[in-house]
Amino acid sequence: MIFNRFTRTAGFLFLTALAGLGVSSCTKDTDGSPQIKPGNPAVTALSPDSAAGGALVTLTGTGLGDIRSIxxxxxxxxxxxxxxxxxxxxxxxxxPADVLGGNQNIIFTNSAGNTVTVPFKALAYPTVASVSNYNFTKGTVLTLTGNNFDDVTAVAIADSVKGISDAATVVSKTKTQLVVQMPATTLTRGTLSITNSTGRMRTKQEFVNLDKVYQIFTDAYGTGYQDGSWGDAAAVTTKEFASGTASVGKNFQKGNWHLIAFANWSASAIPYSADYTYVTGWIKGASADYSLYLTTDAGKAGFGDFVDKNKIDVKAGVWNYFKIKLSDMDFWVAGKTLKQVGFRIQGPDKQDETFYFDDILLVK
Known part of the structure; x- marks a missing residue:
């Protein structure tokens, strides 16, 4: 009797397991989406009806559970x-992050191929990540790299405070690159106003009109300036330049604390003026990353000293742009005449290093 009860129990468990397997084998594999039959989707609202890439949007209506494509x-x-x-x-x-700006439809499709379209305005303002140069004169061609340039309709150099806006010429445009030719302008410096189908934006980058600034060095030494370097003399070269046709190169010898100096011993040397706001320029780095110290004979420290707040970090092998507020550094004491501007290095310790300098300017 005990044996029979055991046999009946085991048989019952075996049949139960088989039944379970049968039910399991009939269950449909899914991707986790709601098991809703496709129908004819209808829309009640889309919120918001305009947004930029990355924004969250909600569609409401009926028959939306089987949507498979947007x-x-x-x-x-x-x-x-x-x-x-x-x-x-x-x-x-x-x-989507790469959405094209402007008015358009969003097309929703379910697994049966039924679609519904909803109007939407994609906000894709131009964005500028980098520029080929920050300095310009009339006719200078600048290349801007960023996004949403393909439908740009207007570009201008502008200053909203002064109420001045001078139109630039769009030379070419793609999704990620915009090439413009700069106009003549009375502005000393300004941002670019760029308009596309989404609207208008202002660049964070500021651009400097070379014709309206005090030039220490551009393609040649500025009026009254000459080489006053310590150690090896500096030399103007047409082989390297950030803009224009030339720069000035300086070899800093191993084991010496050399200095490149732009010296003006003439009557054209400028007395202190609070109107000057920035010192700007380009430096092409050497074989390794270094720090150069900007120094003047009009600061509190002596000419050639190393002042931490005057330090400029220079990446190796590329042109580095710097723009520093004079009020943030030891550059010019009221009452002094500026006659020397230099860049000094601590070292180099391993080998000789050559740096190139271009468009050294004082900007109001």
Whole structure:
């Protein structure tokens, strides 16, 4: 009797397991999306109806649970979304980062191929990541690298405080690059105003009009200036330049504390003026990263001293742009005449190093 009861129990468990396997084998594999039959989707609202790349958008209506594709009409740019979060009445997605700006439709498609389109304005303002130069004269061609330039309609050098805006010429444009030719302007410095189908923006980068600044060195020494370097003499060269056609190079010898100096011993040397705001320039780095110290004979420290707040970090092998407020450094004491501007290095210790300097300017 005990044996029979054991046999019946084991047989019952075996049949139960088989039944379980049968039910399991009939269960449909899914991707986790709601198991909703495709229908004809209809839209009640889209919120917001305009946004930039990365913004979260909510679509509400009926028949939305089976949506499998979201595409922005301009350029057929797809939007990523989690279908597992769909409901019959709501769908959440993000505007793609590479969306093309302007008015367009968003096309929603379900697994049966049924679609619904909703109007949307993609906000894709121009953004500027880098520029070929910060200095210009009339006719200078600048290359801007960034995003959303393909539908740019206008560019201008502008100063909102002074109420001046002078139109530049768009030479060429792609999605990520904009080339412009600069106009004649009365501005000493200003930002670029760039307009596309989304709207207008102002660059964070500021651009300097070479014709309106005090030139210490551009393609040649400024009026009254000459080489006053310590150690090896500096030499003007046309082989290296950040803009224009030339720069000035200086060899800093190993084991010596050399200095490149721009010296003005003439009557054109300028007395102190509080109107000057910035010192700017380009330095091409040597074989390794170094720090150069800007020094003047009009500061509190003596000419050739190393003052921490005058330090400029220079990356190796590339042109480095610097723009420093005079009020943030030891540059010019009221009442003094500026006759010497120099750049000094501590070392180099391993080998001789050559740096190049271009567009050394004082800017109001």
């Amino acid at each position: 595409v922005f009409e301009k350029g057929n740019v797809p939007a990523g979304f989690q279908s597992t979060l769909n409901t019959e009445n709501a769908l959440i997605f993000r505007v």
